[in-house]
Amino acid sequence: MQKIAEKxxxxxxxxxxxxxxxxxxxxxxxxxxxxxxxxVILSLLTPYFLTKGNLSALLIGLSAEGFVAxxxxxxxxxxxxDLSVGGIMALSSVVAGSLILSGKNVWVSVLLGFILGSxxxxxxxxxxxxRKINSFIITLAMMGMTRGVAYILTQGSPLxxxxxxxxxxxxxxxxxxxxxxxxxVFILLASISGFGLKKIKAFREFYFVGSxxxxxxLTGLDVPKIKMRAFVLSASLASLAGIFxxxxxxxxxxxxxxxxxxxxxxxxxxxxTSFTGGEGSILGAALGVLIVNLLNNALILLNISVYWxxxxxxxxxxxxxxxxxxxxxxxx
Amino acid sequence: xxxxxxxxxxxxLLVVNVLGTQNPFQGTKDETYYMxxxxxxxxxxxACFSGFEAAADMLGVTAVYTGHPTFDINGEVTVFNQxxxxxxxxxxxxxxxxxxxxxxxxxxxNNGIPVVTFDSDSPSSKRYSFIGVGNKNAGxxxxxxxxxxxxxxxxxxxxxxxxxxxxxxxVQGFLETIESSYPDIKVVAKVNDGGDxxxxxxxxxxTLQAHPEIDMIFCVDGVAGVGGAQAVKETNNVGKVKxxxxxxxxxxxxxxxxxxxxxxxxxxxxxxxxxxxxxLYLLHHNLVPEAYIPSFIDSGVIIATKENIDEILDxxxxxxxxxxxxx
Numbered sequence: 001m002q003k004i005a006e007k008x009x010x011x012x013x014x015x016x017x018x019x020x021x022x023x024x025x026x027x028x029x030x031x032x033x034x035x036x037x038x039x040v041i042l043s044l045l046t047p048y049f050l051t052k053g054n055l056s057a058l059l060i061g062l063s064a065e066g067f068v069a070x071x072x073x074x075x076x077x078x079x080x081x082d083l084s085v086g087g088i089m090a091l092s093s094v095v096a097g098s099l100i101l102s103g104k105n106v107w108v109s110v111l112l113g114f115i116l117g118s119x120x121x122x123x124x125x126x127x128x129x130x131r132k133i134n135s136f137i138i139t140l141a142m143m144g145m146t147r148g149v150a151y152i153l154t155q156g157s158p159l160x161x162x163x164x165x166x167x168x169x170x171x172x173x174x175x176x177x178x179x180x181x182x183x184x185v186f187i188l189l190a191s192i193s194g195f196g197l198k199k200i201k202a203f204r205e206f207y208f209v210g211s212x213x214x215x216x217x218l219t220g221l222d223v224p225k226i227k228m229r230a231f232v233l234s235a236s237l238a239s240l241a242g243i244f245x246x247x248x249x250x251x252x253x254x255x256x257x258x259x260x261x262x263x264x265x266x267x268x269x270x271x272x273t274s275f276t277g278g279e280g281s282i283l284g285a286a287l288g289v290l291i292v293n294l295l296n297n298a299l300i301l302l303n304i305s306v307y308w309x310x311x312x313x314x315x316x317x318x319x320x321x322x323x324x325x326x327x328x329x330x331x332x
Numbered sequence: 333x334x335x336x337x338x339x340x341x342x343x344x345l346l347v348v349n350v351l352g353t354q355n356p357f358q359g360t361k362d363e364t365y366y367m368x369x370x371x372x373x374x375x376x377x378x379a380c381f382s383g384f385e386a387a388a389d390m391l392g393v394t395a396v397y398t399g400h401p402t403f404d405i406n407g408e409v410t411v412f413n414q415x416x417x418x419x420x421x422x423x424x425x426x427x428x429x430x431x432x433x434x435x436x437x438x439x440x441x442n443n444g445i446p447v448v449t450f451d452s453d454s455p456s457s458k459r460y461s462f463i464g465v466g467n468k469n470a471g472x473x474x475x476x477x478x479x480x481x482x483x484x485x486x487x488x489x490x491x492x493x494x495x496x497x498x499x500x501x502x503v504q505g506f507l508e509t510i511e512s513s514y515p516d517i518k519v520v521a522k523v524n525d526g527g528d529x530x531x532x533x534x535x536x537x538x539t540l541q542a543h544p545e546i547d548m549i550f551c552v553d554g555v556a557g558v559g560g561a562q563a564v565k566e567t568n569n570v571g572k573v574k575x576x577x578x579x580x581x582x583x584x585x586x587x588x589x590x591x592x593x594x595x596x597x598x599x600x601x602x603x604x605x606x607x608x609x610x611x612l613y614l615l616h617h618n619l620v621p622e623a624y625i626p627s628f629i630d631s632g633v634i635i636a637t638k639e640n641i642d643e644i645l646d647x648x649x650x651x652x653x654x655x656x657x658x659x
Contacts, residue, residue: 048417051417053413053416053417054418056417057413057416058410061413064406160430253429256404256405258402300411300415301418303396309401
């Protein structure tokens with residue numbers, strides 16, 4: 001009896017997923033349209049929007065957030081949340097910076113910082129996937145601990161790294177094909193992850209786990225391992241964001257990435273990722289990151305007080321969620 | 333007839349000449365100068381902007397205040413870069429981190445935009461000038477005030493964010509002046525305020541218990557002022573232990589007015605903004621050769637006491653409560 005009920009649930013979920021896929025496509029289309037409209041309006045209102053300087057600043061400014069958002073989408077698809085990404089970003093950047101200052105080779109230092117940050121993902125994954133502890137609480141605690149270590153290592157002060165090879169500097173600070181390298185790498189990572197989520201089993205399993213953990217387990221999927229995978233990817237992307245930020249500014253500060261977790265989550269949700277799991281889009285999240293930063297850019301271009309930033313970002317998120325809510329009611 | 337005509341011609345020529353001569357210190361409203369800060373919500377910058385704006389009004393140009401609400405480097409750099417992309421007449425920026433701002437400032441300067449820093453400098457950058465408080469001089473001024481209050485003799489404690497660059501410079505200035513001019517004043521304790529009021533209060537209270545002979549505390553930054561006063565109150569030392577604070581946090585202002593704090597070192601915030609605008613204007617209009625722009629303009633400090641604090645606050649564009657004046 002139970003099995004039949006569950007099978008019925010699975011069929012319903014498949015139908016739901018098809019509905020969701022359609023609305024997901026509509027969401028991305030809606031975001032692209034909004035971005036184009038905002039872009040056109042801005043270019044009419046000010047001649048400075050479509051300048052190399054402004055677009056460069058816009059793109060490089062959103063890139064770290066972009067890296068983090070990719071990881072957050074994958075975690076959220078599995079039905080979990082990761083609040084520790086900002087702290088991990090600070091930790092990896094500070095550890096790399098400290099090692100560089102102690103005389104170690106730049107690339108070795110950076111690798112070690114990256115690995116340490118990724119290990120935080122392993123810890124998250126173990127506690128959440130295997131010990132089955134609530135992800136909000138665990139990643140909240142990890143957020144405190146990773147950022148705390150960053151503060152301890154730096155004693156609160158920024159670490160300026162100098163005399164690094166040009167090859168390292170060009171990661172976060174250089175240009176490739178006319179765009180900031182930081183942004184090109186973001187686009188690359190987003191494309192790979194987006195493709196992975198559509199075609200590669202190891203990524204598609206995130207959706208199954210997020211849609212119904214029980215069903216996933218029953219079909220023989222190793223749920224804890226899949227969750228671990230998501231958290232490690234999220235932590236690795238956050239660490240990479242920290243390393244690129246270190247390269248860009250040549251400074252490691254303990255408050256790097258403060259608040260980035262909430263911005264990335266907002267971008268993911270704006271892009272169509274569901275808070276309850278089973279649904280998410282990298283393209284959507286990337287568009288979400290773009291639209292939020294575009295609106296902030298508009299505030300600066302139009303000389304509107306920067307205090308409107310928080311309000312506008314919150315309003316955008318609310319609007320998107322409301323639209324979701326209203327359109328869902330219709331299909332019910 | 334000819335004489336009348338010649339006279340008329342001369343007057344006409346003079347009038348045309350006068351009308352034709354432009355006052356080099358009058359700009360136009362479409363000339364826009366930006367002030368970019370971090371922690372854009374705090375009243376400190378508002379006081380700086382009041383001076384920036386006053387100069388703008390005087391010069392007939394437009395001043396805009398912008399920035400990023402937190403300490404985030406990426407946040408402030410992004411705002412700076414996007415402002416620079418608007419090709420403004422000039423930018424005055426307070427750098428949340430000196431190294432991170434080198435590239436952005438250099439790029440702006442290379443694109444022909446005059447840039448100055450104020451309050452927090454980026455010394456390795458191509459900024460034309462840094463307008464700010466000479467921290468060592470501020471420390472020295474504080475030392476003279478403390479010596480005056482103590483009549484040249486007594487034991488002093490310092491409360492501050494140990495390790496923070498600009499604050500350490502103030503401490504250095506203070507210690508050097510005490511050593512050279514006031515041999516009967518001894519600094520018996522250097523206490524860490526940890527950057528927050530609770531830590532400041534806790535650490536200072538402990539120090540006061542351990543050193544009952546302390547006559548005065550020099551609170552070298554804004555956080556210390558509130559924490560130090562709280563510690564003196566809680567250890568029942570009001571009147572026995574005097575305090576010199578720094579900056580004009582509203583709580584510090586009320587302590588000065590109630591007498592718990594003897595005086596507070598007020599940075600020339602408004603002057604920082606004023607001289608930033610003046611320097612940018614001179615650069616934008618090529619009125620002074622670049623080599624003659626001072627690379628450091630000391631905007632100075634005044635020590636405010638109960639008697640003159642309202643006047644000083646007013647001069648900084650602040651109300652008697654320490655809040656920015658509404659335009």
